[in-house]
Amino acid sequence: MSGNQLQTRNEKQTLRSLSVCERMHYGVSVQWMKKNPCLSELYANYSPSYWPHLSRIGDGVYTRVCPALGALDDLYATRGAAATWVQAQVTAMYVASGSRDATMANAITVFSENFSNVAAAYKLTELMLFFSRYAAGMYDDSYTTFSARRIGVAFHKEFLPQRDQVIAKIERENGARKMTIPAFAIKRQAYDAASDFSFSLRILRDSEELRKELCVSGMGVNGIAEGVLPKSEVWRVHDYVKRGDIRIIKMDAITRLSGSLSEDNSKDDRLPTLERESPSDGKK
Secondary structure (H helix, E strand, O other): OOHHHHHHHHHHOEOOOOOHHHHHHHOOOHHHHHHOOEHHHHHHHOOHHHHHHHHHHHHHHHHOOOOEHHHHHHHOOOOOHHHHHHHHHHHHHHHHHOOOOOOHHHHHHHHHHHHHHHOOOOEHHHHHHHHHHHHOOOOOOOOOOOOHHHHHHHHHHHHHHHHHHHHHHHHHHHHHOOOOOOOOOEEHHHHHHOOEEEEEEEEOOOOHHHHHHHOEEOOOOOOEEEEEEEHHHOHHHHHHHHHOOEEEEEEEEEEOOOEEOOOOOOOOOEEOOOOOOOOOOOOO
16 A cells, blocks of 8 residues: 555544543543544654654653553544554664664564554553653663564563553652642532533542543543543542542533533522432432
8 A cells, every 4th residue: 555545544534523421531632633633643643753752751641641552443443543553653663773674564563463452551652652762772772673572571571660650659649749629519400400510620549440430531740630420420429539539629510402501609509519319319
């Protein structure tokens, strides 16, 4: 397939429409979607030419909002999108190494397919940080003699342990920080009319279960994340607050027709907390 044919094919592989909850799940924003409307744009925006930029950001990439490698196939409804992205990164390393092994093209293809599976959970920016550091000789003093196997070993044996240490430090700092968060309350009129709730929260104790149940992703440097839940599931937020895992910064009631409900100044109909609903509960 020629370069022009590949570009045309990638331009047709457009980003699929995402709901608010799906955007949270995949770790993408509206702005990100506008910048990466098709695969060709994504490949350009996350190309090896940006390795120096990721190197300057350093450990900050771990808290940046960015989709995981394994999300690419779903986001663009294209099988092999993740493997193709990895192949471009690894090929750039091969070209820069000066190696000229005629058999390496097939080895890179096989490695890219396998690596896209084992590294599916890691963000593109995290992986680019690894590639940039590997290219700089941080993990392997034999970079000039290219080996796909060396890349895999360096990723698992050196990069991931360093990554885990940095993330653990960030989580400890977020958990230890003293924060004053305004109590959250939803007024009865807004609560009764709502179909969903959007919220901003500060994660004090992060976990995969928390992010999945609250449909949040992309924790910022200060531990702030956003999410959306249907009314029937919003009791989960209150449960995590009681456990001390999160603090609510802001919560808005949403109707399917009018969007976020505006607040009024009445105190009589304010619900003091969001409580678990059950079929037997009547209106308070």
